[in-house]
Amino acid sequence: MKFLQLSLENFRGIKQMDIDFQGADCCIYGSNATGKTTVANAICWLLTGSAITGEKDFSPKTAGAHNLHHKAELYIEKDGGGIVRLSKDFYEKWTKKKGAATAELTGHTTDFAIDGVPQKEKDYIKAVEALCGGSMDMIKIMSVLGYFSETLKADDRRRILLEVCGDVPDGEIMQDERLKALPKFLLMPGTTDQYYGIDDYRAIAVKQRAKLKKELDTLPERIDEQNSSMPEPVDEQALRKELAELQGLRDELIDSDRSAAKKAAIKGLRADMEARKLKHIQEQGKLNEAVNGEVSRMMAERAAKECDLSSIENNIRHGRQKVEEMSRRRQELLEDWQEIVSKKWDDNLAICPCCGQALPADQVEEKRASFLANLDECKARIREEGKKCSDALIQQLKAELELRQGEADNLSKKIDALQDEINKARGRLQVVVPFEETDACKEIAARIEQLTAEAEDAGIVRQQVADTDRRMDEINSQLASIKMAEKIKERIAELEAIQQAKATQLENVEHGLFLCDEFIRIKVAMVTDRINSRFKSISFQLFKEQVNGGIKECCDALIPSPDGTMVEYKAANTAAKINAGLEIISVLGEHYGMNLPVLVDQAESVVSLTGISQQVISLNVSAEYKRLYVKLADKMKRSA
Known part of the structure; x- marks a missing residue:
């Protein structure tokens, strides 16, 4: 298809403009702010509803203007013959609310038409996609230079290239000698003939690796905790001998101590005193x-x-x-x-x-x-x-x-x-005598005092018994630490065995992931060769080697520099990017059967454009032209 003529009215500062492309390649010249980008935006807006500049919520409205219709109309010559006229009319919507004196701006609307016949938006989009031979995204890819390499995500670029050049079957890749150990990793547990896909196994293995690494990271700390809790070593034979000697000494001290009987007598006297006191209180209470x-x-x-x-x-x-x-x-x-x-x-x-x-x-x-x-x-x-x-x-x-x-x-x-x-x-109440003033209480108290004094003489023996008990407790605690140390050693051996097993599992999982990466490297190399064979000068890089030895998927165009080395698209100069973009559009257009005119911005950076079969409309900044100037193909230079 070819662009024949573009007409603009009140479009982004352009009051009225007609450009006659005549279906030929052409250059549009003009200094800054003369409307070159506006022309490209108008064409993109008619075809895709968005602007070539990528701005969100694009509006063709002239800033500060009201009550105007902002129109764009494009005549297109179809590949099979015939002419189609696409047009859009963007204008304000004014509404007079009930009870209001004047109408107010409530929004904007767009009218769509094909060959002058009004269309609903969805019908207009379907008709444009049918006219261009692809979806809205494909229209942008085929008509906006640089959209493929700069706007599309890497996954979408890779998908399109595989559609164009064809994928390599996994079975063919698995024949490589370097992957002979991979099938045993892909085999599903509990089966003999069912296998995971590379991506599925890799997702499972990555989770397993993360889990194993996390567990391995905690095991040294857990082993250190056990070692730090290990009690100091002791001489078990010497401790048991000392314990037996202390037990004999304690028995001798107990035999020599007669304070127990005195303590029992004191306890009995105090109980008798409490009983007598209670009885005395009850008897005194009955008097009154x-x-x-x-x-x-x-x-x-x-x-x-x-x-x-x-x-x-x-x-x-x-x-x-x-x-x-x-x-x-x-x-x-x-x-x-x-x-x-x-x-x-x-x-x-x-x-x-x-x-x-x-x-x-x-x-x-x-x-x-x-x-x-x-x-x-x-x-x-x-x-x-x-x-x-x-x-x-x-x-x-x-x-x-x-x-x-x-x-x-x-x-x-x-x-x-x-x-x-x-x-x-x-006045008739009788005086109550406290129990402590009775003779019985005084007699019991004197006996308790006597027995207490006699019991204190045995205090030295009791202190010796207490010291002996304390030392025996210390020895029993040291003997118990021997059993604790044995349990800790068993736990350390268990943790070290787990650590070894986890390390072996991790090594196996990482080997499986390495084979998956190797599979991807081999596949990418084969796919890359197949893709790059379709292009004359540029090539594509589909993965990058990581510092850790893994690979990261990408999809970047590589452009040859003057010295022959390949430079990434984002690092190349503008001229190289433009010609690379034309080559990409040429290959994709041939595969998808789409022959759309291509809009080339910043074309003044290129001495000679790469030749393609599609119509090329280039936008050039030139201080010489204060108004837009259109030069058709017979006065343009293009390389073969």
């Missing part, structure tokens, strides 16, 4: 049992009467407050009554206050009637309120308070009488 019961009964009765007295006194206090309130209110009502009855009709009310003339008789009569009615209403109110605080009610309440006061006085006298009875009863 009846009197204490009588005192308790009278105190309970006094407490009940004091509670009743408190309740009556509260009632009296509240009653007196009520009498005072009623008397005060009665006096206020009497004063209000005197004020009301003293009020008389004022004849001046029959004279108009404005003109000074006498009011009509009917008005005077109406005012007099209203005055008298108001007096009657006030008197009725005072009488009604007076019923609530009448003198009779006040006197009745005072009489009730006098009765309650009498009850209170009577209760108070009874309480005082009860207190007198309680005091008299307490």
